Amino acid sequence: MDAVEPPLGTVRLFADYAESVIWFPGMVDYGESALSPELVRDLEEWKGKQLSxxxxxxxxxxxxxxxADELGGEFEVDFQVDGRADRSIRSQSPASNKAAREAFLGFVAQEREDEVLQANLRESASLAEWYPVTSEPKKRRWFGRFRG
Known part of the structure; x- marks a missing residue:
């Protein structure tokens, strides 16, 4: 029997007062997600219902x-209510929305680049501390404060 590959990441779906219900790892703007317009519309309608x-x-x-269907089996989707994961879902099929899959693969690549940068910053003897300037995945840049 073939071993199942671990997911590249976990997308979290939960209604909150943020602009989007999609989180990976931070909030993902619907426009950057490339999810289908119909799905985005339904997610927004659900968000309103969920909050009330x-x-x-x-x-x-x-x-x-x-x-999960739009992203394909490379990603796991956690459906969350009240901040807790109720169930993890993973498609058994290829992505039905190639643009969304590519967008989320880009988020994964950015996270991996950030991890390497963080490791390099930690190893640098000249930096006292570092932190992200912004939490937006595609716009994330790191700032380090030099030791005095």
Whole structure:
């Protein structure tokens, strides 16, 4: 039996007062996600319902399945209610939305670049501390404060 490859990352789906319900690892702007317009519309409608009626879990689960289908089996989707993961979903099929898959692969690449940069900054004897200037994945830049 073939071993199942671990996911490249976990996309979290939960309604909050942020602009998007998609998190990977931080909030993902719908425009940068390349998810289909129909899915984005349905996610926004669900967000409004979820904030006013937290019992709309079944609809959220269906949306999480749709996100998983668009991204394909390389990604896992956690459907979250009240900040806790209720279920992890992973498609068994290739991505139905190639643009969304490519966008999230780009987020993975950015995270890996950030990890290498962080490791290099930690090893640098001249830097006392470092932190991200912004948490937006595609716009993240690092700042280091030199030792005095």
């Amino acid at each position: 009626d937290p019992d709309s879990d079944l609809e959220g689960f269906g949306l999480a399945c749709r996100v």
